[in-house]
Amino acid sequence: MDLTEALQEQVSTAYRRGRPLRIVGGGSKAFYGRAVEGEVLALGGHRGIVAYQPSELVVTVRGGTPLAELEQVLAAEGQMLGFEPPHFGPATVGGAVAAGLSGPRRPFAGAVRDFVLGVKLLTGRGEVLSFGGQVMKNVAGFDLARVLAGSLGTLGVILEVSLKVLPRPPLEVTLRRRLPPAQALGAMAELMGRDLPLSGLAYDAPFLYLRLSGLPEVIEETASGLGAEYLPDNRFWLDLREQRLAFFTAGEESLWRLAWAPAAPNPDLPGRWLLDWGGAQRWLRTTAEPDAIFQAAAQAGGHATWFRGHGPADPVFQPLPPPLFKLHKALKEAFDPKRILNPGRMYEDL
């Protein structure tokens, strides 16, 4: 159902009155980011697939479309979302794009933003605007479609999004190999440097997990040289993506996400680690102070996110250096001059 008019009306009214809005799709990622005070702008009813032609590898969907529904439609055509987004509940497509989170396939296939070809959005002034398109290559105008990915609804409400999709591999298998933690990063770097049909590479002590995708004979040939055992199914990657592994569920410590150079060593922080994306995305369960973690991440040339376990007003995302934050504020001003869209969800003054 197309609710564009009603949504536009609500945003326009909020703009006139200068009242903040809290954008809600499926509510599955409400825990992610900082809390927003504001009237709910409900996207859940604005749903449906607008256009899908498998041979074009492009699908256009309304923001409130359930992610699971889209994935089913794609699967029926032998296709998939290459960025393998986490659901964390009844996720919507708009929410998945706005959150900007990508699953284990990311280093091999690309991130959310890499698959965003175009968006139709509602700005903070209540204007309906379209950027990007439904074609693979497009450099007309600034790429405002990709910028929406990961902006947590603070720049615009995603009414529609066109996503590039990928064919599903004929076969996927999961292998694992016992490995001491000290060797994990080196082993992953070595594997990432080879032309292998990899689609997942993670380390959850004491095992290194590999996912191979492709033709059966290719997988067989590759697997035989890796000295690893087959697992009966591929459930590990789903449990990793949805954070259902014991690493995520056991214990009370906060969950942090750290992103930095894949081969760089873990910083000296207390807690337990799980490595994904061949080492480029690391999860840390810790009781360390946020400042210490942000500082360690910055020193390593990366960044940290307090993923779970924070309070509503805690800093969640890596503090930005002042010149960079100035650009963020100016960009927010361009899209949403009265700061009515999810204010504070990402950073306090944004």
Add this chain to the structure above:
Amino acid sequence: MTRRDAVIRRLQAIVPDEAILRQPEELKPYECDGLTAYRRVPWLVVLPEHEAQLVRILKLCRDEKLPLVVRGAGTGLSGGALPLEEGLLVSLARFDRILELDPVGRTARVQPGVRNLAISEAACPHGLYYAPDPSSQIACSIGGNVAENAGGIHCLKYGLTVHNVIGLRCLTLDGEAVTLGSAGLDGPGYDLLALVHGSEGLLAVVTEVTVRLLPLPGCTRTLLAAFPTVAAAADAVAAVIEAGLIPAAMEMMDRPAILAVEDYLQAGYPREAAALVICELDGPEAQVEAEAAAARCQFERLGAFRVQVARDEAERQRFWQGRKSAFPAIGRITPDYYCMDGTIPRHRVAEVLAGIARLADKYGLRVANVFHAGDGNLHPLIMYDAAAGELEKVEQLGREILDLCVRVGGTITGEHGVGVEKLDSMCRQFGAGELRLFHAVKRAFDPTGLLNPGKAVPTLARCAELGGMHVHRGRLPHPELARF
């Protein structure tokens, strides 16, 4: 003392005198980029060598309210580096060092003036390469690739520049350095890394680029398929993708292009073909062999009367040489040609090529097509004679071709950028609201509007003057199209 002299004097305090070009013969080589139809002798050219110098030049520009254009290797194809009548042309040609190559982390941190191909050459001994390969890769600089979000024949599988750069160091016009992205695969905050890609030098000045390197593919197979009709070739391209294959490259040429190439270098292309498809697969050997067989099967099923798989590297090179020489081959048979660049949905290729042929007839001009079929990125080459005063007619035909691309749900530029060339066509693709937001984003980065002014995003007044924008009650042009 003129303003120019005053600026020269201030520049002399920043860079050595020989890094300031001011004589007509020194300025002339900078009068255009790869799009030679637009030329303007620069007011002044400066070639800084260090970021500290660049910071001071930016501050000078800001203080003097002096606009500037930053230029790389000058291979751009839309006039994005066209100099200003009164403003600086800053060449980053001397920012040409590879600062760091990390074979374990598979990244290279390079200065913007480094040539695209030089990165792969440096990475090759480690079994790695940089995937995006614009046709000009031997000469074009990585900074320019970022500014234009350059593509190439392999971006069907490996993506554009934006998909292969993980970090940028940029200077804002205030001379402040910002780092976008991170050493990981993403950065904190908004994805400004993506925004700067393809921003055509309007937002910030890039001083360092960190690219992702990929393992060299274990095996490569290249197929050449000849079709009796353009429609059959277009269907075959769609069929390959529908069969679940993502070739590394899938290129197409029509008959005028085939004939020009054959006359030029005898690549062995069948002259009787209405269209040729070159399809390249790469990856682990067993995978590539199976995919090549599957692609061949699709080509034959859709009517290819000849399908050849390159038997060795020499033959593979020959297949590609024809494709890569298509532009000079066309150059031999016409005094001038104008290369267009638009992208359309793949399933409209046959229809759009027929439309282009009709438009060409209407204007009495010849058009050859050589393009990235897998991406739907067309490159019609309009042949003409500038000396006969045909340029205006060519530009009109070009605009009509781009209108056609927009009408079928495509875009006015796939990889060359808007520059000065396509400002008018921007008025066709975007409405007033979109253009206003583009301007607002420009102001967010560059409040004084001094960075590459007059490029990429047209003013609303320009669109209104052209009559290209009929905004009625906030509705966009062509409201009947589900276009975004």
